[in-house]
Amino acid sequence: MTRTARGSVETSTEADVDPQPTFESLDPRTGEVVGRHPIHDAHAVGEAVTGARKAQQWWADLGYAGRKQRLDAWRKLLLRRLDELAQVMCAETGKPLDDARLELVLVIDHLHWAAGNSEKVLRRRKVSPGLLMMNQAATVEYLPLGVIGVIGPWNYPAFTPMGSIAYALAAGNAVVFKPSELTPGVGEWLARTFAEVVPEQPVFTVVTGFGETGAALCASGVDKVAFTGSTATGKRVMAACAENLTPVLVECGGKDALIVDSDADLPAAAEAAVWGAMSNAGQTCIGVERVYVVDAVADRFLELVTERASKLRPGGEPKAHFGPITMSSQVDVIRSHVDEALDRGARALVGGSHSVRPPFVEPVVLTDVPPDAAAATEETFGPTLVVERVRSAEEGIERANDSRYGLGATVFSRSRGTELARRLRVGMVAVNSVIAFAAVPALPFGGVGDSGFGRIHGEDGLREFARPQSVTRLKYRIPINPMTFGRSNRTVRRLIRLVKTFRGR
Template sequence: MTNEKWLEEITGRVSTDAPEREPITVTAPATDEPIGQIPRCTDDDVAAAVSRAQAAQSEWIEFDPAERAAILEDFGDLVLERREELLDLVQLETGKARAHAVEELLDVPTTCSYYASRAESILADQTRDGAFPLATDATVTKKPVGVVGVISPWNYPLTLSITDAVPALLAGNAVVLKPDEKTPFIALALAELLAKAGLPDGVFEVVTGDGSVVGPALVDRVDYVAFTGSTETGRAVAERAGRNLIDCSLELGGKNPMIVLANANFEEAARGAVQGCFTNAGQLCLAAERLYVESAIYERFLDAFVGETRRLSLGTEVGYGSDVGSLIDDAQLERVEEHVDDAVGRGASVLTGGRARPDVGPFVYEPTILTDVDPDARVAQEETFGPVVTVTPVDGPRAAIEAANDSDYGLNASVWTGDRERGRRLAQEIEAGTVCVNDAYIAGWAATDAPMGGVGDSGLGRRHGPEGIERYLESKTIASSRIGSLAPPSGVPATWTTRSLLAATNVRRRLSRWL
């Protein structure tokens, strides 16, 4: 099937009853030319999609957790089987290098298998201590929240459009997905594969359109929101969710630090920095944008880092030919250029990069290393979200930790050292949701059993791990008494009742210490 035919087919997965909706044209970053069109969904379209999801969820919840897990495992298998087509589509929509597209593709079947293998145990009823030992008991049951709204970004459209949905579906929820309008087709392709895997109609709906219209309409109607995107938009989502008294999880921006200690293998750290700073042309929430290097190895590290960076090849072709691809659009390119120009205007030095490459692609920018950066420069304070990093010498570990924590963000960080245990101790002091030791981000991101998320302006809640599915569940306590009503018998003096309750409380406290 040709790309054009496939795009036309999957566009039919958009949840709208009015195909004549005003279209949005999607363009390829590699060429700035149109790929295709999607409907500009309205408030009514969102309402209809959520209504269908609600109806479907009432049947989906009756599926045994093992049945739901089997469908999601089959979906993971289909993602691997159709990997070449999916990778082509990711490169077409994002302009990223294919090796970086592979990273996000592999995350999908891994996430499916992780939650499929654990769904039954996580969803099982749990026995808890009753109010009075032997006389009462308590059981906690977990039920899906209902319909989950997922709002996904453009930078990792394959994994981030679906891996938040997988645990929600396994928990028995329906999902309505709003992908970014820059990268909708990969989400629609995944919706098609979910249907092929056996997911019932209506359980996974996709609405496309302007974020300013579809986003609020979705938050106003669903029972939970999982959002990945900018801190500014995340605040608006959280505020709206709060007004609706629904919960949300938010993975937002980052200004992630990387610390290189004097006892680190500086060549290995330099290779790690290249990966951590320039994967997906720096358009990665986990990317390192601030490097702090102990003075004793600063010059050697810098030479190695610059050398590794200059060896990176730029390109926008489909395939494995290039190391670094394109930025997503002209707005992102403009942001990167403004950050670099501002830093240079304040006295920063450009050791490599520092310029756009229209000869390679309309939005390609060279991997850039800056030193001598003014602390008040935009590139030092704001998330750049591009292939730009600042490198600063520090006097020692304490100075590095203080510099790393001098930020409102707290998503990801890394520590490079020849003493891994020391690195783990320092990691405890860094204010971030994830800290990797001797790795840039993959060791943390790929640890699917461990929660991933941010602190401060980097967000709320966690994906991955048991926490990643528990956020989509409501807990209910069912407590019972083996001796009937615990109310005091009629006519018993209050003083006697008080003495009995005090005695029971003391017994309970003693038992809790022994058990």
């Protein structure tokens, strides 16, 4: 069974009305149609952005307190109707219900943080004018950018885009959201419930469709685009935005590594490796794809990983540990990575080529994978794990950093966790836990290299959707004023003596 979003055209009873093109969203577990959604063209996207731009000023004028009141009301609505949205997520992604619920718990916590901290982070504040400008009052303030275009992924269709949407709204912007064509129902549900608490203006709207709709959003004149998806698509988004010098925030894939030092808590490390690699069927940008374990403890670690991974079962039923591969084309990527590694001498400790049974993939744990094999270098995005022995944690760090990606990482070490974490070329590290950084609203989230740039979440995430404005105001005049053609010959010499006295020490 394969899954594609099917396009169609609805007929109209009015001869002079153009038919509305639509597409179907499908349940990846069964292929069943779960929804029908419009394909918004460039004109429709432009209308959405125009409406959002008019609404944005009204939203900004509410002030921090007014926006917080509305965002808090939305948060409470989301909490009351959590299972309703979770069911939509399950139908469109195939993930187990409790996994969808967990995702939404994180959404609610981040929304609470963004609404509650926006004023503290972004409001006007005084800064020191320094020695030379002591007669000036200096302030900096972070003002809304305007309209933010958000292009979201399908694997975490609520949590990931809300990392941009919630923070952009809290900062005073309007948002036009283009969800993945695989999960349009989640995006529409979010916008519909927001409109229940903010009915006055189209502050948060959704456009649905395929790549053309996303391209139209990039070209629509929005003030910033926040994109989450593959590195290849991220480059296309950047190129489209460059035409209008539209700034972008890009969060792409990863090949996240887990380092297991010789003094690690091995049962905890094994549990973290398996959960990080297999949860959500491995369809997690910050999921664990590689493990580098110090040779002294490798045998025991491999035993523990094998024991845990062997017990996991995918499926569409409630008791399944994880669901299907949501995007059918990814099955071929997973299969090719596993097959190539095995053909080149890797050993399968759990599963193998036979584990790929679309739309499901059973757990696969590989070792002795050639370091240049795709399974060790490219994002697999499935329930697979490559485990390799290293002589030391230092070698593990070196091999982890030998990647074009740099999103997240994990370190298990009782004595050197923080020390090792600081040497990893990534945006985020969890020490003696896995993926914990994503659940802390105050921490910035993002990567380096081919994993993208910019940050969502935390203070950095709020500032991503605001423009800093610096203001100086003259408090009193002083005798030494070098910024005039009327200055005396001695003015600059006096300034030099002043600087030498106070800055030459």
